[in-house]
Amino acid sequence: MNILVLGSGGREHALAWKIAQSPLVEKVYIASGNGGSSEVGENLPIDPNDHTAVIAAVKERDIELVVVGPDDLLAGGIVDALHAENILAFGPTKAAAEVEWSKAYAKGIMKEAGIPTAASETFTDFDSAVAYVKEQTLPIVVKASGLALGKGVTIAYTHQEAEDALKECFVDAKFGTSGNEVVIEEFMSGLEFSTHAICAGTKALMFPSSQDHKRIFDNDEGPNTGGMGVVAPLAQVSSEVMDQVRDEIVLPLLSALEKKGRPFSGLLYPGIMLTTDGPKVIEFNARFGDPETQAYMRLLDSDIVPVLLASAKGDLKDVFLSWGTDSVACVSMASGGYPGSYEKGKVITGLTDAEEGSVVVFHAGTKRDRDDILTNGGRVLNVTATGETLSMALDAAYAGVKKISFEGAQYRSDIGQKAL
Ligand SMILES: Nc1ncnc2c1ncn2[C@@H]1O[C@H](COP(=O)(O)OP(=O)(O)O)[C@@H](O)[C@H]1O
Numbered sequence: 001m002n003i004l005v006l007g008s009g010g011r012e013h014a015l016a017w018k019i020a021q022s023p024l025v026e027k028v029y030i031a032s033g034n035g036g037s038s039e040v041g042e043n044l045p046i047d048p049n050d051h052t053a054v055i056a057a058v059k060e061r062d063i064e065l066v067v068v069g070p071d072d073l074l075a076g077g078i079v080d081a082l083h084a085e086n087i088l089a090f091g092p093t094k095a096a097a098e099v100e101w102s103k104a105y106a107k108g109i110m111k112e113a114g115i116p117t118a119a120s121e122t123f124t125d126f127d128s129a130v131a132y133v134k135e136q137t138l139p140i141v142v143k144a145s146g147l148a149l150g151k152g153v154t155i156a157y158t159h160q161e162a163e164d165a166l167k168e169c170f171v172d173a174k175f176g177t178s179g180n181e182v183v184i185e186e187f188m189s190g191l192e193f194s195t196h197a198i199c200a201g202t203k204a205l206m207f208p209s210s211q212d213h214k215r216i217f218d219n220d221e222g223p224n225t226g227g228m229g230v231v232a233p234l235a236q237v238s239s240e241v242m243d244q245v246r247d248e249i250v251l252p253l254l255s256a257l258e259k260k261g262r263p264f265s266g267l268l269y270p271g272i273m274l275t276t277d278g279p280k281v282i283e284f285n286a287r288f289g290d291p292e293t294q295a296y297m298r299l300l301d302s303d304i305v306p307v308l309l310a311s312a313k314g315d316l317k318d319v320f321l322s323w324g325t326d327s328v329a330c331v332s333m334a335s336g337g338y339p340g341s342y343e344k345g346k347v348i349t350g351l352t353d354a355e356e357g358s359v360v361v362f363h364a365g366t367k368r369d370r371d372d373i374l375t376n377g378g379r380v381l382n383v384t385a386t387g388e389t390l391s392m393a394l395d396a397a398y399a400g401v402k403k404i405s406f407e408g409a410q411y412r413s414d415i416g417q418k419a420l
């Protein structure tokens with residue numbers, strides 16, 4: 001069969017890479033892809049947000065399954081649009097994806113279903129939110145409810161900081177309509193990790209634990225990014241904790257969504273805080289993580305395509321995921337200046353040399369220009385490697401990173417240190 005992956009980041013290159021290995025697959029298309037995805041499939045120069053263009057591409061190329069990468073596509077109802085044309089899609093409907101695109105909705109359904117998460121209140125106006133915050137102990141967490149490119153959350157250590165964050169949402173409209181509703185929640189401390197589950201209805205196939213690194217600089221300093229590196233699995237997260245995540249978080253959410261007439265098919269990605277009271281939800285995402293996927297695809301031994309198809313059809317019976325016993329590390333390389341402004345079009349060298357041993361390089365913001373690969377975005381490459389131990393995986397990934405160069409390249413040198 002032919003499969004279309006929507007998106008153009010490292011996540012989509014990694015998915016296309018894994019899908020292309022399936023004996024069930026003839027051809028992978030990526031819309032719009034990047035300089036790496038065109039090595040495992042064919043990039044289609046269409047805007048994945050343009051439902052009409054996507055549907056036309058699916059019909060023209062005899063595509064049997066569409067796999068949706070980015071969150072904004074799900075929130076824009078791409079899966080509903082494909083279903084209306086009887087096209088199989090991996091990913092939740094707009095209604096089911098509301099657990100990601102509305103943190104207020106997610107908090108509401110978690111409260112109803114008794115899913116462990118930070119205590120919270122939701123507000124739709126500045127004055128009552130400020131009045132509430134003044135009564136709360138510090139630190140306190142202020143979250144724009146809607147999608148905000150990972151920039152909508154403030155951990156406030158003073159009441160003034162909390163008020164400033166509320167002003168950004170309600171008064172300055174810094175996040176557009178995403179800040180018209182705000183969740184104010186209790187600060188949780190503990191070990192932060194995440195996982196993924198491929199779901200359909202009330203069933204879930206769990207991935208191992210993983211840990212992202214959101215800040216641009218070492219020691220978790222500097223502004224937030226899309227993610228600068230991932231390690232998996234985490235030795236600190238026991239199989240008992242992972243069972244709790246499945247039984248107390250993932251499965252109850254799926255049941256609650258089904259009861260509401262919004263059955264969830266696709267990828268559920270909870271962010272978790274491992275507190276002294278056990279794992280609690282920080283947030284739900286309704287799609288594959290980036291760069292978590294780049295790491296996970298390296299650990300997945302079994303064919304992903306039957307599972308994607310089964311989820312898209314709404315029934316996971318007779319399919320499975322089988323995970324290798326290695327550890328994996330993924331180090332992101334970014335353009336100079338990222339996550340602020342940066343230049344594009346820098347020539348990347350050393351890519352072939354870097355892919356030695358267990359190293360696989362997934363492209364993010366790159367494009368092909370004849371024989372050159374040029375930078376074309378903030379996060380440029382994800383260098384992944386596996387190893388018998390996490391430290392072996394990290395050594396291999398960093399050996400790969402050191403062989404690659406482009407003007408202004410930056411990467412964190414401490415990925416995985418906390419996990420070690
Ligand atoms: N209640 C909380 N307590 C402590 N830290 C939190 C809390 N909520 C969020 N955070 C921190 O803020 C980050 C971003 O919050 P999250 O809800 O995941 O929003 P998003 O990923 O949409 O920006 C989390 O990864 C976590 O480090």
Ligand SMILES: [Mg+2]
Pocket residue numbers: 271283
């Ligand atoms: Mg998050």
